[in-house]
Amino acid sequence: MDKLHADADELGVAILAIGNERGSHDKAKDKLAGFVRSQGLSLPVLLDDGSVARAYGVGAVPAWVFIDPHGHVSQTLTGELSYDQLLERVEKARQH
Amino acid sequence: MKRSISSPQAKSSQPRKRDWVHWALIGAVVFLVGVNVVYILGRDGFGPKAGERAPDFTLPALVDGSESWADTSLSQFRGKVVVLNFFSTS
Numbered sequence: 001m002d003k004l005h006a007d008a009d010e011l012g013v014a015i016l017a018i019g020n021e022r023g024s025h026d027k028a029k030d031k032l033a034g035f036v037r038s039q040g041l042s043l044p045v046l047l048d049d050g051s052v053a054r055a056y057g058v059g060a061v062p063a064w065v066f067i068d069p070h071g072h073v074s075q076t077l078t079g080e081l082s083y084d085q086l087l088e089r090v091e092k093a094r095q096h
Numbered sequence: 097m098k099r100s101i102s103s104p105q106a107k108s109s110q111p112r113k114r115d116w117v118h119w120a121l122i123g124a125v126v127f128l129v130g131v132n133v134v135y136i137l138g139r140d141g142f143g144p145k146a147g148e149r150a151p152d153f154t155l156p157a158l159v160d161g162s163e164s165w166a167d168t169s170l171s172q173f174r175g176k177v178v179v180l181n182f183f184s185t186s
Contacts, residue, residue, distance in 0.1 A: 004179065011177075012176050012177065013176060013177045013178070013179060014173040014176045014177070014178045014179070015178075015179040015181065016157075016168070016170075016173075016178065016179070016180050016181070017181045017183055018155070018180055018181065018182050018183070019183055019184065019185060020182065020183075020184050021184075021185065021186075029156070029165065031185060032158070032185065033158060033163065035185040036158050042160050044157045044158070044159045044160075044168055045157060045158045046155040046156065046157040046168055047155055047156050047157070047165075048155055048182075051153075052151075052153045052155060053182055055143065055151045055153065056143040056144065056150075056151065056180070056182070057142045057143020057144070058143065058182045061182050061183050061184045062181060062182060062183050063181075063182040064179065064180065064181055064182075065143075065150070065179070065180040065182075066177065066178075066179055066180075067150045067170070067177065067178040067179075067180070068177060069174070069175050069176055069177060070174075071149060071150055071152075071170075071171075071174055072147055072148060072149055072150060073143075073144045073145065073146055073147065073148055073149075073150050074146060074177075075146055076143060076144075076146070086179070089179075090177050090179065093177045094177050
């Protein structure tokens with residue numbers, strides 16, 4: 001997903017990683033920041049206390065939500081996706 | 097005479113009590129089913145369907161490997177395809 005982020009501007013795509021961390025807010029922030037550092041991630045990594053995951057009906061991770069340029073959900077799915085599978089779904093969302 | 101007055105009373109009070117128990121049981125079942133539906137709906141699998149508006153949100157974010165947190169909203173990216181990737185570090 002970091003590769004998609006690297007190509008994101010060119011593709012007109014924004015990719016947001018949303019981490020769901022339990023525990024206190026500060027501890028969760030530290031944990032997520034450590035993860036971003038250790039993975040060398042450059043894409044935006046957002047900290048969710050579970051409320052956004054609930055709003056999108058996400059029960060298991062990894063989960064993906066593709067949103068079209070008008071702000072409507074194009075597709076929601078759970079499980080690992082290859083880069084090509086990601087691109088395919090991004091294109092589908094763009095055509096909405 | 098005394099008998100004939102008391103016996104209809106006894107007959108009518110028993111079915112009324114049974115009715116009450118009957119409705120109480122139905123009420124309890126409806127309540128339990130309702131609680132379960134609310135719990136399941138709130139848990140997962142019932143987010144926006146394809147074609148529905150994506151709920152907006154604002155969350156603290158680390159951008160470009162930065163060490164400082166900045167609020168990021170979904171609405172900032174209107175006009176682009178947005179991919180949300182829900183993950184967990186643990």
